[in-house]
Amino acid sequence: MQSVGPYRFTHMLGTCPVGKAWAAIDEQGRFVTVAVLDAVAASTPGWREAFAGTANAMSQRPGGQAFAYADFFAAEPWAAYPAEAGQGAEKLFRALGQEYHPVPTEKGGSTEENGSAAPVTGVPRQVSGPPQSVSGPPQQVSAPPQPVSGAPQPVSGAPLPTSGAPFAPWALHAGGLPTVPPAPTPPPAADAPQSPAPASAAPADPPPYDPFNASVRRIKPSEPPPRRTGLWAGLAALVLVAAVGSGVAIWAIAGKDQPDPYSPPTAIATASPGDAAAEPGLKPWAQATLYSPEERALAVAAPSLVFIEAVFTGYVRDTRTNALVHPQPVSFIRRCSGFVVTPDGHAVTNGSCVKPTEDHARWLAVDALARMLVQEKKLPAGQISTYIAANLAKVRFTGVEPGTEPTSAVYGQLNTATGNVTKEPAIPAEVVRSLPEDSGNTALVKLAQGGLPAVELNASASLAVDASVRILAFTTTDVVFRNATYRPQSKLVTITGTSERGPVSIYLVNEDLGTVSHGGIALDSAGRVAGLIYQDQARPDRANRAVLPASTIAALLAEAGVGNALGDSDKLYRSGLDAYFGGDSSGAITQLDKAAAASSANVLAQAYRQNAAERQRLESASRAQSDTLVLVLVGSAAVLLIALIILVVMLVRRRHR
Numbered sequence: 001m002q003s004v005g006p007y008r009f010t011h012m013l014g015t016c017p018v019g020k021a022w023a024a025i026d027e028q029g030r031f032v033t034v035a036v037l038d039a040v041a042a043s044t045p046g047w048r049e050a051f052a053g054t055a056n057a058m059s060q061r062p063g064g065q066a067f068a069y070a071d072f073f074a075a076e077p078w079a080a081y082p083a084e085a086g087q088g089a090e091k092l093f094r095a096l097g098q099e100y101h102p103v104p105t106e107k108g109g110s111t112e113e114n115g116s117a118a119p120v121t122g123v124p125r126q127v128s129g130p131p132q133s134v135s136g137p138p139q140q141v142s143a144p145p146q147p148v149s150g151a152p153q154p155v156s157g158a159p160l161p162t163s164g165a166p167f168a169p170w171a172l173h174a175g176g177l178p179t180v181p182p183a184p185t186p187p188p189a190a191d192a193p194q195s196p197a198p199a200s201a202a203p204a205d206p207p208p209y210d211p212f213n214a215s216v217r218r219i220k221p222s223e224p225p226p227r228r229t230g231l232w233a234g235l236a237a238l239v240l241v242a243a244v245g246s247g248v249a250i251w252a253i254a255g256k257d258q259p260d261p262y263s264p265p266t267a268i269a270t271a272s273p274g275d276a277a278a279e280p281g282l283k284p285w286a287q288a289t290l291y292s293p294e295e296r297a298l299a300v301a302a303p304s305l306v307f308i309e310a311v312f313t314g315y316v317r318d319t320r321t322n323a324l325v326h327p328q329p330v331s332f333i334r335r336c337s338g339f340v341v342t343p344d345g346h347a348v349t350n351g352s353c354v355k356p357t358e359d360h361a362r363w364l365a366v367d368a369l370a371r372m373l374v375q376e377k378k379l380p381a382g383q384i385s386t387y388i389a390a391n392l393a394k395v396r397f398t399g400v401e402p403g404t405e406p407t408s409a410v411y412g413q414l415n416t417a418t419g420n421v422t423k424e425p426a427i428p429a430e431v432v433r434s435l436p437e438d439s440g441n442t443a444l445v446k447l448a449q450g451g452l453p454a455v456e457l458n459a460s461a462s463l464a465v466d467a468s469v470r471i472l473a474f475t476t477t478d479v480v481f482r483n484a485t486y487r488p489q490s491k492l493v494t495i496t497g498t499s500e501r502g503p504v505s506i507y508l509v510n511e512d513l514g515t516v517s518h519g520g521i522a523l524d525s526a527g528r529v530a531g532l533i534y535q536d537q538a539r540p541d542r543a544n545r546a547v548l549p550a551s552t553i554a555a556l557l558a559e560a561g562v563g564n565a566l567g568d569s570d571k572l573y574r575s576g577l578d579a580y581f582g583g584d585s586s587g588a589i590t591q592l593d594k595a596a597a598a599s600s601a602n603v604l605a606q607a608y609r610q611n612a613a614e615r616q617r618l619e620s621a622s623r624a625q626s627d628t629l630v631l632v633l634v635g636s637a638a639v640l641l642i643a644l645i646i647l648v649v650m651l652v653r654r655r656h657r
Contacts, residue, residue: 004078005069005541006512007034014090016098018047021089024080027491027511028477032068032080035089039076048077053382054095055079058088060374060381065091068479069515072385074540082479278607281416282472282488285611293525294470296581298490300527300574303453303602304340305488306347307417307474308445308519309333309426310354312361314406316369316395322402325369325395332368335419335486337473337520338412338445339529340454341557343567345427345447347412348532348553350519351434354410354443358397361406363388365397412447415603417474417486433560438502440552442532444560453573453602455521457564459554461530463507463522463547467495471547473513473520473533489513499538499546506534507547518544529553569598573605580608585616 002009007024013033014021018041022034035055041047052072059066065088070079081088093100282305284298311333316325334356338349352360370387373379379387399405411426427447434443463469470492478484493509500506512533513520522531531547539545557564566574576591592609595602 005071007032007080012103014100014102016093016100018098031083033083033087033089034078034080035092036076036078042077049385050382051077052385055092056384057381066479071541278603278610280603280607287490291581296577297523297525297527299577299604301455301472301521301523302488303604304455306338306340307413307486308336308338308349308353309411311409312406314397314399316365317398319394319396330365330368332364335516336518337516339521340452341564343452343454344450345452346562347445347447349443351441351443353519354431354445355434362397366392410445414601419484420482435556440504442553442556444556451599453599454566454570456528457550457554458524458528458530459551461524461550463495465495465497468492470523471520471533472523473517475514475517504552508536509545509547512544522547569595573602580612585612588612
């Protein structure tokens, strides 16, 4: 099926003269309806802008139809609406004044025709014996005499078709089915005909005297044999032996030193009643095979993942006169992912997120201004794209004074993040250094907090076409952008090819984690950074389906004079993970407890400590169960011995009788 952006079409919902409505599904299995404007209509002046403007107007109207994702610059512009919000695609086309035609649905199933049973064409099965023997005088067929309506039909002919099962002539009477004897062999001509006589006719003489028919009981029955108590005792002993043998087999299996299997950890059980349950944004044990190298790699890298939000504020001015196009300041927000590379708060992210180029910032500012004018009822919603195209080349985006830069504020959040937050838990940050798009498009920021969990770089990591790599970044399922909630998510993707961005080589992948995943991590098998998630700018939707090698990140750090390093809490955390994945629950609890105390930002350290405590509790319960099983077996053996002694004594006594 066809797809657009992160959505794969499943079937068509309807059509109109300028486009189609599709049902689709995204990578997380959520259903949407997608309105797609035909390429011919999109190339007609005014239609693309009307499509985008109407979608934006519907989204911004109170109680309106908000789209989840859209691309108004594609060859065939489209907008996706959550399925639970109704037929958003249909509403968009109807809002454009188009006559919408839903695709008719096919009726499933077929109506079964009830017909009468086929006429019986064979000989009725109820008639036993040859049919010739039934034809004859009716009195041979009749049971107890009852009136029968109609003349009896000869059976030797073909039976008439009926709508039900055929019945025999005697079925009309109350008696059981008679047995019709075969026709007798005609006697020889010389013999006179004889009347048949019953075979059980009484003899002429009385029967001889039978002494065994006397009314007096002549034979006295023997006494009943004594109860076989010994036999029952033996059977009980055999049952007991079978039960004990089964118990011994269970004990032999349960007594091995292998860890007992149990359900995946939930990070809810705690080592002590006073501890609060940890709720990490990412649960590695739920996104990879339990206790696998993939789970460990996610556990190592996930604490360092940081959500980046950059807010830019300035004024849109006329290029020739420096006059303000709008008296109020204009702001726009950029969101992306990043990762901490030093314990004192240095983090790497995507350069265009925290420091966009002047042209890109100007386009974002004019777009934000157009939306402000729509809210102020000074611009129709359908003319946003037209307004941008008409004014983009005529304006500049500056600070308070002409010639000054717009102001920017950068914030970072770990674990679970919420948009539009500028206070705790958001951490203020500043851009230290950035590389332009043609030289790597990466940036180094400094978070204003120390003791943060860091991740290692693998500058020599080898990435190859057709190889699989696990990516890790922030993503959201919320539709409303302003206060959306973002959580870390991972996905296994495949490298499909390579591309060039200036002097930098990048690797293309087949899937992504959403619009804010650029700046996230491509992991190696040990949980180190093998690359940075990057925008594929050759795609119309600029999806985050490219990976920048870690060697470029190492070059950025070298230029800034920052070295990638782990802190003491990071080393304790990795030591605790080694113990946890090695089966040493006690050692894992000790090391992870120290790591959680040294870095409160590492929520996964606390979660894995709780998982280790829960596993230790299950192991202790299993050992206690084994001890109880031993006691039960010893008691069963004692009972068996007593039962055997009783059985032997009873057998000996029986022989001496």
